[in-house]
Amino acid sequence: xxxxxxxxxxxxxxxxxxxxxxxxxxxxxxxxxxxxxxxxxxxxxxxxxx
Amino acid sequence: xxxxxxxxxxxxxxxxxxxxxxxxxxxxxxxxxxxxxxxxxxxxxxxxxxxxxxxxxxxxxxxxxxxxxxxxxxxxxxxxxxxxxxxxxxxxxxxxxxxxxxxxxxxxxxxxxxxxxxxxxxxxxxxxxxxxxxxxxxxxxxxxxxxxxxxxxxxxxxxxxxxxxxxxxxxxxxxxxxxxxxxxxxxxxxxxxxxxxxxxxxxxxxxxxxxxxxxxxxxxxxxxxxxxxx
Numbered sequence: 001x002x003x004x005x006x007x008x009x010x011x012x013x014x015x016x017x018x019x020x021x022x023x024x025x026x027x028x029x030x031x032x033x034x035x036x037x038x039x040x041x042x043x044x045x046x047x048x049x050x
Numbered sequence: 051x052x053x054x055x056x057x058x059x060x061x062x063x064x065x066x067x068x069x070x071x072x073x074x075x076x077x078x079x080x081x082x083x084x085x086x087x088x089x090x091x092x093x094x095x096x097x098x099x100x101x102x103x104x105x106x107x108x109x110x111x112x113x114x115x116x117x118x119x120x121x122x123x124x125x126x127x128x129x130x131x132x133x134x135x136x137x138x139x140x141x142x143x144x145x146x147x148x149x150x151x152x153x154x155x156x157x158x159x160x161x162x163x164x165x166x167x168x169x170x171x172x173x174x175x176x177x178x179x180x181x182x183x184x185x186x187x188x189x190x191x192x193x194x195x196x197x198x199x200x201x202x203x204x205x206x207x208x209x210x211x212x213x214x215x216x217x218x219x220x221x222x223x224x225x226x227x228x229x230x231x232x233x234x235x236x237x238x239x240x241x242x243x244x245x246x247x248x249x250x251x252x253x254x255x256x257x258x259x260x261x262x263x264x265x266x267x268x269x270x271x272x273x274x275x276x277x278x279x280x
Contacts, residue, residue: 001082004089004153011092011149015099018142019255026262033269040276 058261065258068251072098072244080244083235090235092150094245097223098252100143100168104206105256106136107175111203114196126192127271129199130182131263135256137175144168155219155232163216164209171205178202188274 076094083090113129116122147165148158159165178198185191213220221234223245237245 001084002087002089002153004087007149007153008088008091011089011096011146014145014149015092015095015142018138018145022138022259026259026266030266030269033266033273036273037269037276040273040280043280044276 058258058265061254061258061261065251065255068247068254072248072251075244075247080241081238083241086154086235089150089153092146093223094248095252096143096146096150097245098248099139099146101249102252102256103136103140103143104210105253106132106139106260107171107199107203107206109260110136110199111206114199117192117196118200121189121192123188123192123271124268126195127264127267128260129195131260131267133175133178133199135259135263137172137179139252139256140168140172140175144172160219162220163212163218164220167205167209167212171202171209174202174205188271 072094076091080091080094082088110129110132113125113132117125117129144165151160152158178195181198182191182195185194212218213222219232221232223234223237
């Protein structure tokens with residue numbers, strides 16, 4: 001039997017690594033959009049008050 | 051807590067549990083293949099991610115058709131979310147396949163029909179994202195995106211069938227491989243059970259991620275609308 005454990009580990013590192021990166025990217029984009037949304041809502045309220 | 055959030059939480063927990071169970075089956079239940087050794091275990095998630103990649107593009111094309119029929123922006127969000135997920139999962143399948151190929155084919159890459167068609171598919175959908183980012187007007191962007199997602203979908207069956215209609219070194223696990231294929235193996239019952247469970251787990255992971263990506267898309271749409279109204 002061929003000794004291919006390192007390739008298997010590399011394969012699974014890619015599979016779980018890319019999925020983890022995608023989750024981080026989703027969370028980061030969500031956080032930024034929420035911040036933008038709150039900022040825009042705040043500006044809207046200020047304009048109404050003026 | 052709203053019903054949709056409750057459902058999403060259940061989906062998240064289910065997806066995590068299924069993925070953990072599938073990983074357990076790969077390493078603790080499925081036997082080690084006698085010729086290729088441990089690297090063959092990449093097969094279970096390599097095929098599952100490729101399946102989810104292609105499924106994503108099917109969902110995107112269907113969402114594109116529904117958008118063109120009704121012009122409801124929600125379907126544009128679904129289409130975009132599914133394309134993005136498809137690209138992520140297909141990228142995983144391509145890279146993990148390349149790693150599997152190195153000890154078996156003695157090369158990281160070869161322009162085999164399957165590897166070529168899957169790369170072309172990935173590039174077609176990368177161009178979809180570029181096309182969208184170049185159009186500012188939301189309705190026009192959605193219309194062009196929908197048409198592109200439908201036309202781009204042609205690459206999906208071509209990728210799936212490439213190892214069945216062309217001479218190739220890429221093995222066919224379900225069905226008969228080309229005699230020149232390298233890396234084919236007899237699937238034992240335990241391997242088949244692990245493989246099918248992996249497909250199920252990744253399909254549920256896809257559903258959970260799609261829900262989150264749609265939620266993100268709707269928020270992005272809201273923020274964009276607020277900016278345009280200013």
